[in-house]
Amino acid sequence: MLISYSVVFFSAIVWQQVNSATITSSGYAPQFSPIFPNLKTPTGVVTSYNPGPYDISATLSTEPLTGFPEPWAAPPTNSAEVLAAYNSIDWSKVPNAPVRKQNPDGSWVVKSDGATDPYCWWSSTNCRTPKASYLPPDIYTCPNKGDWGLNHDDGPFNRYTDSNAAIENPYAEPVLYNFLATHNAHSSLFYIGSNVANYPAAAKRGLNDGHHLCVHTWSHPPLTTQTNSQIVAEFYWTLKAIKAATGVTSKCFRPPQGDVDDRVRAIAWQMGMRNILWDADTNDWAMPAPGGGSLSPKVVDSYFQGWINAYNSGKDTAGHIVLQHELNSATVNMSMFWLPKIQNVFNVVPALACNGITQPYWETNFVYPITNPVNPPATYTVTATTTKAETTTSADSSAPSNANCLPGSFGYGFGDGYGGYCCKTEQDCLDNCLGGACTGPTNPVATGTPVNTIRTSTITTAKPGTTTTKKTTTTKSNTIKPTPSAGSCIAGSSGKKLGDGKIGYCCTTSDDCLDVCRGTACDV
Structure with a gap:
């Protein structure tokens, strides 16, 4: 259901063709950057990349966008805008992969397309190189050793109005963005269109603070379960919401749950976006909190510590895009807790930056760096000089x-x-x-x-x-932290920094343990 809708001359609604209507010189299918009808130029946003300083003192408006579909519901496929986008796609370059089906528990009715995996279905085989030659490979890792590609799904984190408000709202945006600003960190943010429409001021902050803004669909369905027209609608309304809030048109997307095949990739690519996945997963979304599950935070802690230990011990010689979320209080807490620790070990840059992407939007006046500034501008704004x-x-x-x-x-x-x-x-x-x-x-x-x-x-x-x-x-409180006696831990790991200490082994830092060091003994 539309909240409001303005009738315009839809015969004039077209998608701007950026490349020629043939296969590009790279061999990939041509792309189109959308022109959205009847959009006003947004206010309160930068018009080029902002290196700082960032204002972390401002209170954000909670005024939503108007003229958009009902949040978190499947968006309409029969509007003139969506039909215009649909008709601009060359469907001869969209593979005829089946529309997938899931059981009530989320498992797939058909788990595989067979050994040949003709449509590069990630949910079945983790395939990341399309079988269709006119599509580029997915971006899923950082190519350089020691790079940590920072990214967050499911934002911007909206404020709650129900019984969850007391616990969740202290962590709603701009809390994470403020934290990133004060730690000289930027992220590739994968936005849900419904969240942008509900909280456009948070999306503005994301852009103003130098983060990348990418698409994560309107209502977060597994995309291979959607028809072609439904996929177009999910992408279109999210692209439009980001454009309405910030003035930029994203060239990057991530499918919910990573669920993608060549049919989905081809539609997204022609609508101007490339697929961004990951090669390491925190599973932070599954922790106990609204929208989450029952996974113990200690398990997520162990993943982070394991990655740190593997790198410090020399076992990990690669770079990574590590999936994180700005979904709820638990995920934001987890992200803020571990960011300083991973910054001490890894070169933390946005996921797009570690892949050399400097222009994540069709608006070419935005050119992002691929490294963090050595001497960043101040990230605080102070209204008065006082002691x-x-x-x-x-x-x-x-x-x-x-x-x-x-x-x-x-x-x-x-x-x-x-x-x-x-x-x-x-x-x-x-x-x-x-x-x-x-x-x-x-x-x-x-x-x-x-x-x-x-x-x-x-x-x-x-x-x-x-x-x-x-x-x-x-x-x-003058609290004395416990220090186990020499006999309370097993000798054999303390001070080695090899990450080989099992539970109960002596340690001085978590670098000595397979998991974490608590007191002077390795723990989980």
């Missing part, structure tokens, strides 16, 4: 209203919170932060007398030559 003492305690006013958590760690960001302590992100905990409370080990030592810790940080303002020094006085 201010701030006092925070365990009863921080911004703490989540969770009567079931213990004071003593919230907001410190030191990673010292035991199981049950109040928290805002994983950086407050020894393990993970879920629902405003730390998970993981409980405190085996009594809390001592509170002490004051002075921290001083310098923030460069947007105005050149001006700095603000903030002195923060934090009242925190």
Whole structure:
């Protein structure tokens, strides 16, 4: 159902043909960049790549776009706009692959097309090189050793209005984008059209902060289960929503669940987009949170630590695109917790950047770098230059209203919170932060007398030559972290940094373990 719809002269609606109407010199089928009818030029967005500084202080509007299909419902296929896009495709260059079917549990009715896999169906064989010669291979990894291609699916993370709001909204955008800005990190973002239409201001922030914006369909269906017209509609309305919000037309897409074959690839390619997959998966989407599952966060932690250990030990000599999500509080927490750690080991760049892609849109005035700046511009904007003492305690006013958590760690960001302590992100905990409370080990030592810790940080303002020094006085528990005695761990791993320590082996850092180092013993 359309929220609103404006009638225009649809006979004039065409798709701009970018290349000649023949096979291109590369041997690939021609592509078309869409022209969307009746779109106003968006405001509040950059018109070329923005290297910074980024404003992380602004409050985002929650005003939605109008004139778009019902969010999260299958978009209409019979509108004049979609029909114009459909009729611009050369269907002789779209393989006649079957429309797939799934059982109620999500399993495939037919699991394979046979050993020859004639349509390069990723869900069956992980095929990433199309059998159709006029389609380019999928991008799925970083070609250079040590590159970590940062990317996030399912955004922009919208605010909730139901019973999940209290827990989820503290992690809705721009929380992740602010975190990335303060850590000199950029990501390739794969947006769901419904989320963009509901929260266009977040998409603007994504563009303004120097991230790549790509397509992840309107309603997130497995694309091989859709008819040709349904695939066109899923792509068209998402492309249009991103264009309406930000002014850019994406040249990149990712199929939900990675479900793609040459039929889907051919439609996407002719609509101007190349397929971007991954070669390592955090499975973060499956953690307990809205839209998630029941996977323990410790399992996801073990994946990250395993990748770090493999690289540090020399076992991993490749680059990777590692799938992550901005789906809910759990995935955003996980991303923020591990980003500083992977930055200490890998060269973290956007997934498109590690593949040398500098122009991710049809608008050629956007030219992105393929490396992170060595001396990035300030990412904070400060409205006044002052020196201010701030006092925070365990009863921080911004703490989540969770009567079931213990004071003593919230907001410190030191990673010292035991199981049950109040928290805002994983950086407050020894393990993970879920629902405003730390998970993981409980405190085996009594809390001592509170002490004051002075921290001083310098923030460069947007105005050149001006700095603000903030002195923060934090009242925190003088908690003694446990250190196992020599007899409480098995000798044979500590200090080696080979990543070979099994559970119970001595360790000094997680580089000594197959999983993680807790205290001085390897753990899971």
